Amino acid sequence: MRNIAQLAFYELYPGERSTRELKVKFSRAFKSYNANVKYTRDWMEFKLSYEWKSVSDEIKIGLIQSLMLKVFRDLPRPERTINMDLYDHFVKGIGEYRPATRVDPVLDECFERVNKKYFGGFMEKPNLVWGLESFFKLGTYTYASNTITISKVLEDDELLLDYVMYHEMLHKKHKYYTNKAGQSRHHTAAFRKDEDAFEDPDVEEKLSRYLRRKRWSAKAPERERSRKKKVKSLFDWFFG
Ligand SMILES: [Zn+2]
Known part of the structure; x- marks a missing residue:
């Protein structure tokens, strides 16, 4: 089964293949809803703060896709996905309450x-x-x-x-x-x-x-x- 980073990739870049292993990890070291991405030639790891665990996969995929846009600069620029919009909306809203x-x-x-x-x-x-x-x-x-x-x-x-x-x-x-x-x-x-x-x-x-x-x-x-x-x-x- 694909993990959410792979799902995020194939939705964002249909027809492309990732040459790196895509991994997701949840970390308690981050403050609220933080996330980052680290990578080498062989792998790319998305580290999400623990709070993300209880957020829906669609929104997490949107987050990962937003990070991917910053990293995969060599691939053709993709269309924004609905997940990315959901993610944006989520981020703007969470603090309000x-x-x-x-x-x-x-x-x-x-x-x-x-x-x-x-x-x-x-x-x-x-x-x-x-x-x-x-x-x-x-x-x-x-x-x-x-x-x-x-x-x-x-x-x-x-x-x-x-x-x-x-x-x-x-x-x-x-x-x-x-x-x-x-x-x-x-x-x-x-x-x-x-x-x-x-x-x-x-x-x-x-x-x-x-x-x-x-x-x-x-x-x-x-x-x-x-x-x-x-x-x-x-x-x-x-x-x-
Ligand atoms: Zn400013």
Whole structure:
């Protein structure tokens, strides 16, 4: 019997044959609804977080197909499948029904400020957590767990904190758009237009200055080196 990765492949690329062994594994090491793909010449393994186990096969196949699109660049670009649409729909929806259970008090204050100023106080509160002290990823919104994560590096600047929070809240508001080729666009024109409404037009400039200064004082180069050693795996799926 074919496993779901094989089913995903043959539905996405009818008439093609996979030269690699296609495997699926469920892992408890991932956070909510995360997934990735690793491969060599001989095999390709799709690793899905444990929560995916209870999700229907159609949606899992859609997830695997979305990952395949990023990997099989040498094959002719396929048509989007219904499973991929189901998957997209699922990902955008899962976070909505999850009440916030992790809310950091400092980020909470920040969220309330921004919510009041730009969203009329109407945005429902997601989980709000600090991430690592990263200079690269200042903030992320994870659809699946409904979580905004902010880099610790912004901790001592309220304006910049509000700015990055605003950006991530816009991801929650706008979600994302997937075109026929399966590419997802997170920063659409509508998104950018909203983003321009931020109170301080010089905020980008201030942000880069702030980060430059921080880098000087922090041991940033060491951290950057250690990041680069990471295993080659495709992911960053729910992030924008
Ligand atoms: Zn973004």
